[in-house]
Amino acid sequence: MPKLFNDDIAKQIETILEQLDKPVTLMLFTKSGSCPTCAETRQMLEEISALSQKINIVLKDLEQDSDLAKQYAITLSPSFVMLDAEGTYRGVKFNGIPAGHEINSFISALLEMSGLMPKFHPSVLKRIQKIDKPVNIKVFVTLSCPHCPGAVQSAHRLAMLNEHIDGEMIEAQTFNALSNQYKVSGVPKIVINDAHELVGNQPIEAFLDAIESL
Amino acid sequence: MFELNLNTVDRPTAFDTDTLWDLLVVGGGPAGLNAALYARRKGLQVAVIAKDFGGQLHNTTDVDNVIGHTLVSGKALADKFLEHVRTLEVPMLHDAMVHALTRQRDGFMIELADGRTLHSKTVLIATGSRPRKLNIEGEVTYANKGVSYCTTCDAPFFKGKHVLVAGGGNSAAEAVIDLSHYARHITVVHRSQWRADQVLLDKLATLRNLTVHLETALLAVHGKDVMTGATVLDKATHTTRQLTADGLFIEIGTLPISEWVKDLVHRNERGEVVVDENQATSIPGLYAAGDVTNQPFKQIIIATAEGAKAALAITQYLNHKTKENPHAQTI
Numbered sequence: 215m216p217k218l219f220n221d222d223i224a225k226q227i228e229t230i231l232e233q234l235d236k237p238v239t240l241m242l243f244t245k246s247g248s249c250p251t252c253a254e255t256r257q258m259l260e261e262i263s264a265l266s267q268k269i270n271i272v273l274k275d276l277e278q279d280s281d282l283a284k285q286y287a288i289t290l291s292p293s294f295v296m297l298d299a300e301g302t303y304r305g306v307k308f309n310g311i312p313a314g315h316e317i318n319s320f321i322s323a324l325l326e327m328s329g330l331m332p333k334f335h336p337s338v339l340k341r342i343q344k345i346d347k348p349v350n351i352k353v354f355v356t357l358s359c360p361h362c363p364g365a366v367q368s369a370h371r372l373a374m375l376n377e378h379i380d381g382e383m384i385e386a387q388t389f390n391a392l393s394n395q396y397k398v399s400g401v402p403k404i405v406i407n408d409a410h411e412l413v414g415n416q417p418i419e420a421f422l423d424a425i426e427s428l
Numbered sequence: 429m430f431e432l433n434l435n436t437v438d439r440p441t442a443f444d445t446d447t448l449w450d451l452l453v454v455g456g457g458p459a460g461l462n463a464a465l466y467a468r469r470k471g472l473q474v475a476v477i478a479k480d481f482g483g484q485l486h487n488t489t490d491v492d493n494v495i496g497h498t499l500v501s502g503k504a505l506a507d508k509f510l511e512h513v514r515t516l517e518v519p520m521l522h523d524a525m526v527h528a529l530t531r532q533r534d535g536f537m538i539e540l541a542d543g544r545t546l547h548s549k550t551v552l553i554a555t556g557s558r559p560r561k562l563n564i565e566g567e568v569t570y571a572n573k574g575v576s577y578c579t580t581c582d583a584p585f586f587k588g589k590h591v592l593v594a595g596g597g598n599s600a601a602e603a604v605i606d607l608s609h610y611a612r613h614i615t616v617v618h619r620s621q622w623r624a625d626q627v628l629l630d631k632l633a634t635l636r637n638l639t640v641h642l643e644t645a646l647l648a649v650h651g652k653d654v655m656t657g658a659t660v661l662d663k664a665t666h667t668t669r670q671l672t673a674d675g676l677f678i679e680i681g682t683l684p685i686s687e688w689v690k691d692l693v694h695r696n697e698r699g700e701v702v703v704d705e706n707q708a709t710s711i712p713g714l715y716a717a718g719d720v721t722n723q724p725f726k727q728i729i730i731a732t733a734e735g736a737k738a739a740l741a742i743t744q745y746l747n748h749k750t751k752e753n754p755h756a757q758t759i
Binding site for chain 1: 430582
C-alpha cells in the first residue's frame with residue numbers, strides 16, 4: 215500500500231512528536247475477515263510509530279485476545295487504547311481511524327499521555343478530581359468535522375485526569391449501526407453514560423455540568 | 429486525508445505574563461492574524477490570544493474570492509496566514525479563553541480562563557462570529573437530530589435523504605453544493621431573494637436534485653425521535669405548508685462573539701461592536717476588527733483589511749500617547 219502520510223505531513227508530525235516526554239503504547243484490536251478500515255488504521259499507527267521512538271504498537275485480535283479486549287471494554291474493530299509509560303490504561307480509546315481532522319485529537323492525546331498535560335484553572339481541576347462514579351463519554355465524529363477533535367480532546371483529557379472516567383472517539387461512518395442506534399445525524403455528538411447528550415463541541419465545563427448532574 | 433491543525437496539536441508555549449504588551453490581539457481569525465502581522469512589522473510588542481487560529485476559515489470548504497488564490501481550501505488559507513505571522517515570531521497563545529477584560533490606568537488587563545493575567549496598552553477585539561440560529565420552534569429539540577449548522581461535518585449522514593437548506597447567501601449556496609454529493613434531494617428555503625454570488629448560482633443551476641423556495645419563511649421543525657419535516661410560510665400567498673425532510677442545514681449568517689466586552693464598549697442592536705473609520709471602539713485604546721464589528725460585509729478579505737487598519741491606527745495611537753507623556757510609568 216502507498217504511504218498514508220505524504221512527506222510533508224510526516225515531517226510536520228515528526229517535528230511535533232519530538233516534544234513527547236515519556237513513551238506511549240498503542241494497543242490496536244483488529245479482526246480477520248470483514249473489518250472496514252482495520253488495515254488502514256494499522257498502517258496509520260505503524261507510520262506514526264515510525265516517526266518517534268517513544269511510540270510503541272501492540273497488535274491484538276478482537277476474537278483471539280478476547281480477554282484483553284474485555285479488560286479494555288473493546289467491542290468494536292478497529293479500536294485502540296493508549297497506554298502510558300507504566301502500561302496503564304487511562305481511559306483513552308479510539309474506535310475507528312483517527313484520520314482527516316481527527317489526526318489532531320490523536321496527536322494531542324499522544325502528547326498528553328506522554329506527560330504534556332495543559333494547565334487548567336484550579337477550580338476546573340477540583341471539579342474533575344471530585345468525580346467518583348464511573349463515567350463513560352462517547353464522542354461520535356466524522357473525519358470531515360473541524361469541531362470534532364476539540365470534543366474528543368476534552369473527553370480524553372477528563373479521562374486522563376480522573377480514573378473513573380473513560381473517553382472514546384467513535385468514527386460514525388465506520389460504525390454506522392452503532393451511530394444509528396444512538397441516532398447520530400450531527401457531530402460531534404457527545405453521549406455521557408449512554409444517557410445524557412451534549413450537542414456540538416462544548417467547553418470542558420459543559421462536560422462537567424452534565425457529569426455532575428448524573 | 430489528514431487535516432493537521434497546529435491549533436490542537438501544538439502545546440501551549442511559555443507565554444510571558446510579565447510583559448506590558450503594546451497590543452494584545454484577542455482572536456486568531458483573518459482579522460486578528462493580519463493585525464498581528466501589521467503591528468509586528470511596525471515594531472510593536474504584539475501577541476495573539478485565541479481559542480483557535482484560523483477562525484471561520486476552518487468551517488469553509490473552498491475559498492475562491494481572495495485575490496491571488498484561485499480556489500484554495502479554507503484550512504490551507506488559514507495555515508498560510510498562521511505560517512506568515514509565525515515567521516515574524518509573534519507570540520501566540522492558543523486554546524486560550526478570555527475570562528475578563530478590564531480597563532486599567534495605563535491600558536487593559538486580560539484575565540484568562542486558566543487564571544493567568546496579561547497586561548497591554550491596547551487591545552484588539554477580533555473574536556469573530558458564530559453561526560446564527562433561526563430561533564424557530566423545534567430548532568433546539570432537533571439539533572443534531574436533523575438540524576445542523578455544519579455541512580462539512582454532517583453531510584455524510586444524509587446520504588440518499590431529502591434535506592432543507594435555510595439561507596440565501598454564499599454559505600447557503602456552498603452548503604447546497606456540498607450536500608449535492610450526498611443527498612437525494614435538496615430544497616432551499618429562503619425568506620427573501622438570493623444574495624449569493626452569481627458564480628455559485630450558476631453552479632446551482634446545474635444541479636438536478638435541487639428545488640428552491642424563495643420568499644418563504646421557515647416556521648417550525650417537526651419530528652418524533654428525529655426530525656421529519658418543517659412548516660414553511662409562502663410570503664406571497666400567505667399560505668403555510670408542510671415539507672417532509674430528514675434534515676435542515678441552517679446557513680443564515682452569523683452572530684458576533686461580543687458578549688465578553690458588552691460592559692465595556694458600545695454595541696449595536698445586532699450585538700456588533702461599533703467602530704469608527706480607524707476601527708476604534710468607544711473606549712480609547714480598545715479597537716475591533718473583522719466579523720465582530722458593525723462593518724456590514726462579512727468577508728475574509730475585508731476582515732483582514734480591518735485588521736491591518738486597526739494595527740496602523742493603534743501604532744498612531746501609541747505614538748501619540750508617548751509624545752503626550754514621554755515619561756509615563758507603565759502599570
